[in-house]
Amino acid sequence: MKKILITGGAGYIGSHTAVELVNAGFEPIIIDNFSNSEKSTLSGLEQILAKKIKCYEEDCNDKSAVEQIFKENQLEGVIHFAAYKAVGESTQVPLNYYKNNIDSLLVILECMAKYGVKDLVFSSSCTVYGQPDVLPVTESTPRKEAESPYGNTKKICEDILHDYVKSKAGVRIISLRYFNPVGAHPSSALGELPLGTPNNLVPFITQTAAGIREKLTVFGDDYDTADGSCVRDYIHVMDLADAHVKSLEYLSRQKDDFYDIFNVGTGNGNTVLEVVHTFEKVSGKSLNYIIGPRRPGDVVKVWADTSKINTVLGWKAQYSLEDSLRDSWNWQLKLGEKV
Numbered sequence: 001m002k003k004i005l006i007t008g009g010a011g012y013i014g015s016h017t018a019v020e021l022v023n024a025g026f027e028p029i030i031i032d033n034f035s036n037s038e039k040s041t042l043s044g045l046e047q048i049l050a051k052k053i054k055c056y057e058e059d060c061n062d063k064s065a066v067e068q069i070f071k072e073n074q075l076e077g078v079i080h081f082a083a084y085k086a087v088g089e090s091t092q093v094p095l096n097y098y099k100n101n102i103d104s105l106l107v108i109l110e111c112m113a114k115y116g117v118k119d120l121v122f123s124s125s126c127t128v129y130g131q132p133d134v135l136p137v138t139e140s141t142p143r144k145e146a147e148s149p150y151g152n153t154k155k156i157c158e159d160i161l162h163d164y165v166k167s168k169a170g171v172r173i174i175s176l177r178y179f180n181p182v183g184a185h186p187s188s189a190l191g192e193l194p195l196g197t198p199n200n201l202v203p204f205i206t207q208t209a210a211g212i213r214e215k216l217t218v219f220g221d222d223y224d225t226a227d228g229s230c231v232r233d234y235i236h237v238m239d240l241a242d243a244h245v246k247s248l249e250y251l252s253r254q255k256d257d258f259y260d261i262f263n264v265g266t267g268n269g270n271t272v273l274e275v276v277h278t279f280e281k282v283s284g285k286s287l288n289y290i291i292g293p294r295r296p297g298d299v300v301k302v303w304a305d306t307s308k309i310n311t312v313l314g315w316k317a318q319y320s321l322e323d324s325l326r327d328s329w330n331w332q333l334k335l336g337e338k339v
C-alpha cells in the first residue's frame with residue numbers, strides 16, 4: 001500500500017481525507033501538533049475504519065522530527081494540510097501565520113527532496129481570488145491582492161510551489177483551491193471541531209441551533225445578490241476528501257516537474273440566507289438569527305467554475321447542500337451527546 005503523509009491529518013479536512021485514502025487503498029500517516037484539533041478525532045477515524053491510523057504528534061516546523069518520519073516510512077506522497085486558517089486572527093498575529101504556514105511548507109519540500117518523495121498535494125484556498133471581477137472563477141482568473149495575512153500565506157505558498165517546480169526539482173505538485181468546506185462524515189464519527197467561537201458559517205449555525213450560541217448574525221442583506229446576503233460555494237468535506245485521492249492518482253501518472261491548480265467546489269453559489277433556510281428545512285429547527293451590518297473585508301460573492309477538475313481529474317461533487325447541512329447537524333447532535 002502506498003504510504004501518504006498527511007500533515008494536519010487530525011484536522012477537519014485531513015481526517016476526512018484519511019478515510020477516503022484508506023478506501024482507495026492508500027495508507028495514510030498523520031503528523032499533527034494538535035494546535036487546532038483533538039485526539040478524539042483519531043478515535044473517530046478508528047471507529048470508521050476499524051483500524052488505527054499511524055499518527056505522529058509533532059510540529060511540521062520541527063525539521064528533525066519531520067525528517068525522522070520520512071526516514072521511518074517509505075512515503076509515496078504528501079498532502080500538506082497543516083496550517084493556521086483563521087482569517088481574523090491572522091490580522092492580529094500575522095507573523096505566527098507567515099511562520100507556521102510558510103515554514104512548514106519549506107520543511108516538507110526539503111524533506112521530500114532529501115528522501116526522494118515526488119508527489120505533493122497542497123491545500124490552497126479560493127481566498128486567493130479575493131472579490132473576482134467575473135464569476136464563476138476559473139483557475140486562470142487573476143489572483144487579487146490578499147485581503148488578509150492568511151490569504152497571503154496561501155498565495156505565497158502557491159508561488160513557492162510554482163517556482164520550485166520550475167527549478168526542475170523532479171517533483172509533481174497540485175494545489176487545490178478549496179471553496180467553502182462544510183458537512184461531516186455521514187456516520188457522524190468525524191466532523192468539524194472548531195475550538196472556541198467558530199469562524200465559519202455552518203458550525204455557527206449548528207451551534208446556535210444546539211443552544212451553544214444565542215444567535216447567528218448575518219452580516220449584511222443589502223448586497224447585490226438574490227436576497228442581499230453574501231454568496232459562497234459550499235462543498236461537502238467528503239467530496240473535498242475525494243478530490244485529494246483523485247489528485248494523488250493523477251500525479252502518479254504525470255512526468256516530473258509537473259504543477260497544476262484546481263478549483264474544488266460544487267460550481268453553485270448559495271447565499272448565507274439560503275444556507276440558513278436550508279438548514280432549518282433539513283434539521284426541522286427554527287434558527288435564531290438577526291441581520292447585522294456588513295462585515296469589513298467580506299467578499300460579496302464567489303463560486304467556482306469546476307470544469308477543469310471535472311474533466312482533467314474526473315472529479316465532480318456528489319453531495320448537495322442539503323446533504324452537507326444534514327451531516328453537519330447530525331455531527332453537532334453527536335457532539336452534544338458527548339458533553
Ligand SMILES: NC(=O)c1ccc[n+]([C@@H]2O[C@H](COP(=O)([O-])OP(=O)(O)OC[C@H]3O[C@@H](n4cnc5c(N)ncnc54)[C@H](O)[C@@H]3O)[C@@H](O)[C@H]2O)c1
Pocket residue numbers: 007008009010011012013014031032033034035036037058059060061080081082083084085100104123124125126178179180181200
Ligand atoms: N476549512 C476551510 O474553510 C478551508 C478553506 C480553504 C483552505 N483551507 C486549508 O485547508 C487546510 C486544512 O484546513 P482544516 O479546515 O482541516 O483546518 P484544521 O485547523 O481543522 O486542520 C489543520 C490541522 O493542522 C494542524 N497543524 C497546524 N499547524 C501545524 C504544525 N505546524 N504542525 C503540525 N500540525 C499543525 C492543526 O492542529 C490541525 O489539526 C489548511 O491549510 C487550511 O488553510 C481550509
